[in-house]
Each structure stands twice: as C-alpha cells, then as structure tokens.
Amino acid sequence: MTINLGICPIGWTNDDLPELGAENTFQQALSEMALAGFTGTEIGNKYPKNPVELHSHLEPRGMSIASGWFSAFLTTKPFEETAKAFKLKLDFLHAMGSKVIVVSEQGHSIQCLDRPIYDEKPTFSEEEWHLLTTGLEKLGNMAHEKEMEIVFHHHMGTCIQTTAEIERLMEETQPDKVSLLFDTGHLVFSGEDPLYIYNKYANRIKHIHFKDIREERMNNVKSEHSSFLQGVKAGVFTVPGDGMIDFEPIWHAIHTSDYQGWIMVEAEQDPTQANPFLYAKMAREYMNQITGL
Numbered sequence: 669m670t671i672n673l674g675i676c677p678i679g680w681t682n683d684d685l686p687e688l689g690a691e692n693t694f695q696q697a698l699s700e701m702a703l704a705g706f707t708g709t710e711i712g713n714k715y716p717k718n719p720v721e722l723h724s725h726l727e728p729r730g731m732s733i734a735s736g737w738f739s740a741f742l743t744t745k746p747f748e749e750t751a752k753a754f755k756l757k758l759d760f761l762h763a764m765g766s767k768v769i770v771v772s773e774q775g776h777s778i779q780c781l782d783r784p785i786y787d788e789k790p791t792f793s794e795e796e797w798h799l800l801t802t803g804l805e806k807l808g809n810m811a812h813e814k815e816m817e818i819v820f821h822h823h824m825g826t827c828i829q830t831t832a833e834i835e836r837l838m839e840e841t842q843p844d845k846v847s848l849l850f851d852t853g854h855l856v857f858s859g860e861d862p863l864y865i866y867n868k869y870a871n872r873i874k875h876i877h878f879k880d881i882r883e884e885r886m887n888n889v890k891s892e893h894s895s896f897l898q899g900v901k902a903g904v905f906t907v908p909g910d911g912m913i914d915f916e917p918i919w920h921a922i923h924t925s926d927y928q929g930w931i932m933v934e935a936e937q938d939p940t941q942a943n944p945f946l947y948a949k950m951a952r953e954y955m956n957q958i959t960g961l
C-alpha cells in the first residue's frame with residue numbers, strides 16, 4: 669500500500685452533532701466524495717450497518733472504508749465492556765477490509781459536553797494511566813488477531829491531547845501493540861507543534877487526519893470559553909489549505925518518512941454554511957497541489 673487519499677463523512681453528517689447535516693443522506697455523501705476524487709472514507713452513523721449492503725454502495729463509486737472511530741472507556745468502565753464493544757467494531761471494519769481502527773479514550777472526556785474546552789481539560793490519575801496503557805495493549809492484541817492495528821486518536825477535551833500526554837502514552841505502550849493517529853487540527857487547536865509530533869513518532873503513525881484551523885475562530889473559543897462542539901459549529905475546523913496550518917512541511921515529513929496508509933481529509937463544519945461537496949473539491953485540489961497525488 670502506498671498513500672491513499674480519503675475523506676471522512678463528518679463534513680456531510682456529524683456524528684458528534686447529529687443536527688449538523690441531518691438533511692444529508694449517506695448516498696449523497698459517498699457520491700460527492702467520489703466525484704471530488706477521493707477513494708476512501710471512514711464510517712459514519714448513517715452508513716448501512718451490514719457489510720454486504722455497505723459494500724454495495726461503495727463498490728460502484730470506487731470507494732472503500734479506510735477506518736472507523738471507536739470510543740473506549742478503559743479508565744472508567746470494566747475492561748470487558750470496552751472489549752465487547754471493540755470486538756463488534758473491529759469485526760465490522762475487518763469485514764470492510766480496513767487495516768486500522770481508530771481508538772479514542774472517552775473516560776473523563778468533555779469533547780461532547782457543554783463545558784469550556786480549554787478551561788476544563790481533564791487529566792488522568794496514575795491508576796487511570798495504568799488502566800489506559802494496559803487496556804490499549806490488550807485491544808492491540810485483539811486487533812492483531814484480525815491482522816489490524818489500533819491507531820490512538822489524541823483529541824481536544826480528552827486526557828490524551830497535549831504533546832506531553834501523547835509522549836507519555838507512546839512511552840508507556842509497546843510500539844507493536846499501540847500505533848498513533850496523527851490529526852493536524854487537534855494538535856494545532858491544542859497549541860502543539862504537529863511537525864514535532866510527526867517527526868518524533870513517524871514510525872508509529874499509521875493513520876492520518878488532515879484538518880485545518882480558522883485561527884480567529886479558534887481564538888474566539890479560547891476567549892469566549894466555548895465548548896468543543898460550539899467551536900465546531902462556529903467553524904473552527906475547515907479543509908486543508910483553507911486555514912492557518914502550513915501543510916507543505918507536514919507533507920514533506922510524511923513523504924520522506926515513507927508513510928504507507930491513508931491520509932483522510934476530516935473537516936467538520938456546518939454543511940449549511942460550508943457546502944461539503946465544494947469543500948471536498950477544494951481539499952482534493954489542494955492535496956493534489958502539495959502532494960502530486
């Protein structure tokens with residue numbers, strides 16, 4: 669596998685905020701993704717839950733499933749509960765031909781709560797760190813049984829958000845069991861340096877989300893003490909090339925590291941304000957300009 673370009677359905681229908689894009693069908697989203705020039709997507713909650721049915725919509729459009737999100741609660745619920753839900757998602761993604769499963773630890777997360785995202789960032793106790801790292805390694809073993817990898821998603825409003833938290837997670841988990849997802853938008857929103865993270869963990873990064881940030885709107889989230897989802901609705905995120913992030917050095921680092929896998933455009937914003945098809949086309953043109961792909 670070389671590098672493939674995909675796009676997440678979150679610009680059409682937002683699973684964190686179902687009122688955004690409630691009017692859009694998954695068929696429209698898949699058709700517009702393909703028409704914009706992408707060949708992969710991630711799971712959205714409007715997609716058919718049956719792999720054969722989902723495949724019947726993907727195949728004629730030349731699309732495949734790169735991955736899908738899984739919310740773990742390793743720090744706040746018994747491991748068996750997370751493991752059971754994880755197995756269902758893993759089996760589904762395996763049936764769809766995905767090689768990686770996105771894992772986010774949602775214990776203590778405020779990402780979907782009405783709480784100020786910068787002011788109330790949660791952190792783990794020592795015991796919770798242990799539950800997280802040991803639990804993730806077990807999920808990594810389960811994924812290996814399907815010849816898949818878990819890719820951990822650092823995320824605003826969770827206990828794995830900052831550079832120090834990502835570094836600790838990487839240090840305290842075995843590289844062959846826990847891989848990393850690199851999300852440009854979440855790193856910049858948090859005030860981190862994406863190039864530093866990419867260069868330090870290039871050998872562990874097995875999935876990539878490219879999202880850009882509108883700087884002024886991000887600053888408003890800070891000054892107005894907004895929640896993550898208020899920020900999304902206000903348009904903090906946009907497609908690569910439309911915001912403050914310089915993707916050229918990031919692409920250079922990815923290219924020279926010999927990365928193999930998907931780069932997914934992921935830009936949640938209000939589809940009534942930012943037409944998802946037009947933004948997908950803009951993103952695809954920009955990606956072609958900087959990557960030649």
Ligand SMILES: O=C1C[C@@H](O)[C@H](O)[C@@H](O)C1=O
Pocket residue numbers: 678683684737779821851854877934936
């Ligand atoms: O990968 C992601 C999935 C979404 O549900 C999430 O909130 C978004 O910001 C993201 O990066």
Ligand SMILES: [Co+2]
Pocket residue numbers: 821851877934
């Ligand atoms: Co992401």
